Amino acid sequence: MVSRVIPVDPFDLVIFGGTGDLARRKILPALFRRFSDGQMPEDARIIGAARTKQTAAAWTKWVHEALKEFLPKEELGKTLVKAFLERLDYLAIDAVGEAGWPELKAKMRDDVTQAFYFSVAPSLFGALAERLHSNGIARADARIVVEKPFGRDLASAQALNATLAEHFAETQIYRIDHYLGKETVQNLMAIRFGNVLFEPLWNAQYVDHVQITVAEEVGVGGRGAYYDKSGAMRDMVQNHLMQLLCLTAMEPPNRFEPNAVRDEKLKVIRALDPVASTDIVRGQYVGKSSYLDDVEDPASRTESYIAMKLHVANWRWNGTPFYLRTGKCLKARGSEIVVHFKETPHSIFEEDAGNKANVLSIRLQPNEGIDLRVTIKEPGPGGMRLVDVPLDMSFADALGHDASHVPDAYERLIMDVIRGDQTLFMRGDEVEAAWAWTDPIIEGWKARNDKPVDYETGSTGPEEALMLMHRDGRRWRDLA
CATH class of the missing domain: 3.30.360.10 (Dihydrodipicolinate Reductase; domain 2)
Structure with a gap:
């Protein structure tokens, strides 16, 4: 039985923490697999964002090495990998400062789904949310993905929810639990x-x-x-x-x-x-x-x-x-x-x-x-x-x-974000x-x-x- 793959709409996905371990081990290999299965449209884009100052070409090479490390060799057809890497871009950005934000705004398109993956420490969630809005980057239908730990007790979870709610509606927040x-x-x-x-x-x-x-x-x-x-x-x-x-x-x-x-x-x-x-x-x-x-x-x-x-x-x-x-x-x-x-x-x-x-x-x-x-x-x-x-x-x-x-959990959940389906995410x-x-x-x-x-x-x-x-x-x- 062959699983039915339903393509998603074109999107811009920004991965904050794009040079981190989670991006390397899970997020980017998952995106490649969705691309290789034909679920990612040709005009989809993935933008890495992190403090590291480097060119888009350098980050693309880093992504290529991550794919080779975490995916079987037989999945990495030369033509397929080349086509995937062409959809990548990178920006050095300061999560708590102003550097890089105007450049990110210039890269975002108005006619595609917007998603921002906060693959960073929870202490940075509020700063990222605030800057996405103060710089006019996130639209009213944009989606943000936040990783655990989502607080370490009730008080910190309430504070984190309140911080995100200042800039995003609950319908825009995807709290991811890969299980x-x-x-x-x-x-x-x-x-x-x-x-x-x-x-x-x-x-x-x-x-x-x-x-x-x-x-x-x-x-x-x-x-x-x-x-x-x-x-x-x-x-x-x-x-x-x-x-x-x-x-x-x-x-x-x-x-x-x-x-x-x-x-x-x-x-x-x-x-x-x-x-x-x-x-x-x-x-x-x-x-x-x-x-x-x-x-x-x-x-x-x-x-x-x-x-x-x-x-x-x-x-x-x-x-x-x-x-x-x-x-x-x-x-x-x-x-x-x-x-x-x-x-x-x-x-x-x-x-x-x-x-x-x-x-x-x-x-x-x-x-x-x-x-x-x-x-x-x-x-x-x-x-x-x-x-x-x-x-x-x-x-x-x-x-x-x-x-x-x-498909592993991250493959499915990231595509659910693009679709706007919150069923498998925590409220x-x-x-x-x-x-x-x-x-x-x-x-x-x-x-x-x-x-x-x-x-x-x-x-x-x-x-x-x-x-x-x-x-x-x-x-x-x-x-x-």
Whole structure:
């Protein structure tokens, strides 16, 4: 099956921070792939903007090197690359001064979509927004893309929202969370709301519990200075895992439209109960790689791992727990949402046949796909013995895609910005509600002076996280 590519309208996309790591690793390779798939019109332009004083030719060469580093060689046809690079331009610009802004205004066209990607530190968001308006560059229909971290608590998120709102309407602001651009995350909505098979069972009557896992094999590495001020709660739970929780738990929107979807996600966040300290496990990796060796503070109490048990206080989910976990230096890399359905209310089979429960696993990475475990009779003579078998759908296998060519999150989300589709982007009140729930949890463990527990590098996490499940008669799904 070949995916249908719908071209977007002509656009001018300005990447502030155009010489940064995110632009090099993600944004520019994503744009090239959209160009190579025929989604980017010939008169589209990409303008890099940064403090570095260099020519457009020098930046174009830098972009070419980035493509060679982060994309397979077989994708980089000489003619194709040349055509893409011809659409690039560059400007040295001072985000907090006046240099470069008149030149940027002169380059912008009036008859195409305008988009400005703020691939810079959040401290520069306000300055960029102000200068785009004071110099008469951004039109009333222009779009801005802002990366996380979007604040580090409720007060800073509110201040940031207020700063952006001075110059841009909410309909112009695209707060990007790349997890929402993953194919399987969007398929979660298709599974729930496009199949009569699942939605009637998607509630506390039939679902025993839900597990959401985002596990990483790597440590904090060169991000130690940033990460130690953030930790797993701010870096992952408040945004990525929160978004996955919302899409899993939300009510059906009345239509697949940006504000309808985001309204339902917001209701989930506002329905979250406070989390008891006994339902939270925080950890730091130790062993051959140690968290304290990767950060400057030798007595740091920042968590590199967190697991927690949550409840959504509404009719649909009353009594059904959601277990979240995320961490670094774990046994395996993987992200998934696992819905454990309840066992049958009465088994008609002999006791030794076993009583099995259905499990729906939605894999985000690696190998995006869906796995539904169903109960069947074990083949062979000797009576009725029940076993679980997977109905496995890998997107690459089932749909005929080469996994290396399935569009990644940034490809999809950047094109959604150009289209003006905010469905997969966070709204300001959604971000603030997430922080309003997160802040008391963080303040609670600070007030108790909690110290993270140790877990071995390459393990599945702290023993205490296993007990979080075991005390409820449940267990985490094994990391691959």
